[in-house]
Amino acid sequence: MQIQFDNSYATLPDRFFARVAPTPVAAPRLIKINRALAEQLRLDADWLASPEGVAFLAGQSVPDGADPIATAYAGHQFGHFVPQLGDGRAILLGEVVDRDGQRRDLQLKGAGPTPFSRRGDGRAALGPVLREYIVSEAMAALGVPTTRALAAVLTGDRVQRETMLPGAVLTRVAASHIRIGTFQFFAAREDTDALRHLVDHVIARHYPDAATDPHPARALLARVIARQAALVARWMHIGFIHGVMNTDNMSIAGETIDYGPCAFMDAYNPATVFSSIDQNGRYAYANQPGIALWNLTRLAECLLQLFDPDQPTAIEIAKEILSEFSPAFDAAYTAGMRAKLGLAGHDGDDDLVGEFLQLLAEHEVDFTLAFRRLCDAAEGDAGELRALFTEPAGLDAWLGKWQSRRSGDGAALRKVNPAFIPRNHRIEAAIVAATQGDFAPFETLGTVLARPYDDQPEFAAYAEPPQPEQRVLQTFCGT
Ligand code: AMP
Ligand code: MG
Secondary structure, X not given: OXXXXXXXXXXXOHHHEEEOOOOOOOOOEEEEEOXXXXXXXXXXXXXXXOHHHHHHHOOOOOOOOOOOEXXXXXXXXXXXXXXXXXXXXXXXXXXXXXXXXXXXXXXXXXXXXXXXXXXXXXXXXXXXXXXXXXXXXXXXXXXXXXXXXXXXXXXXXXXXXXXXXXXXXXXXXXXXXXXXXXXXXXXXXXXXXXXHHHHHXXXXXXXXXXXXXXXXXXXXXXXXXXXXXXXXXXXHHHOEEOOOOOHHHOEOOOOEOOOOOOEEOOEOOOOOOOXXXXXXXXXXXXXXXXXXXXXXXXXXXXXXXHHOOOHHHHHHHHHHHHOOHHHHHHHHHHHHHXXXXXXXXXXXXXHHHHHHHHHHHHOXXXXXXHHHHHHHHOOOOOHHXXXXXXXXXXXXXXXXXXXXXXXXXXXXXXXXXXXXXXXXXXXXXXXXXXXXXXXXXXXXXXXXXXXXXXXXXXXXXXXXXXXXXXXXXXXXXXX
């Protein structure tokens, strides 16, 4: 079969990437093809699942029209600037145009070393590949902008982590893999010419209406800010914690990218952190909007030269554009929380939201379950919601206020309050089983999470939070 590649990033100047082909593996074996996504990308899922297709997905062969590269980028990692990171284990095969006319990157993650690998082996272990597959597809089903998972394959090789683990390759699909860190790579080198190329490329690809603005670079920053604000608000609505919001992990297109130590919160606590490497809670749940703004400020710094040749003027312009983040985030956050509570939009809604969250925090109630049971309460049955509280008096007082303000009915609330999220303990169980050769739990989890807003009585157990002994308190980077 022919993949209709239409590569644009590889036509940028040479210093944007290194040309490098995937490194062949021992014995490719298919784990899963995402058939619906293949269809959307005009790819033949049956061919992808064939031995020839699986060889391609494992990096054994480079298909006609692909132009494999590892892209260069820099980034602030936990606040510290690293002038050169780059794709150390991911190879961008090229771009295809999907059925909606959207350009999408096809990238193999875990496909072998590149000139950017530093001390890494260029590989991915099965666990992190399955975690990214499960969580990114769950995010898509939840309606959150995200990179997608087209396929996962086993390599037949083992990778050395803390123990020896099965190796795997994920085929990732993204609007693009351009990050804030891509801009930082060139800004750090004072390569204004490259920055101009990058701005033009990103505008043409992701923000075409900025092209006709009298100040395209300024318009670009404003649009990236709007998308990031909306994105992080969506994360907050569903209790998602990205875990590594380094500037190299923030997509310029506003998709959630880089599913490493990410996790969904069970009991509501704004200080929740899962990542084992986030010792200071920099990327805790409640810090995410502030960090997004910090990252966008780093992006603005890269663009100063293009805003105005006079630096003080450029800084004033940047500040003004950046000041749009907080109102944009607040508006998106409030709109989403109103929808979750079925509020039509009045003064005082923020207080009602805040009080509900406060109750969840005080009583350590499961975030997702509480909102889902609120849907039943909207239909007059608050029993299951009350049962989540050891002492429901505070909730009862709140419910009285809420009932007098609410306009959305239970059905409307169920469309925005998911029953099913990729809970850590379920992901861990799927990974443990898969590592022992049993992919059934991974398959089942994918089936459940494809319909997060539907009651699926046969899978009711998947809506439940972990038992104390099932709780996963830490997640680890996918390296
Ligand atoms: P991440 O924490 O996944 O965002 O990765 C940070 C940087 O480390 C990126 O430049 C990755 O390409 C690189 N990296 C992560 N894992 C590996 C690996 N196993 N081999 C080579 N490079 C890696
Ligand atoms: Mg990364």
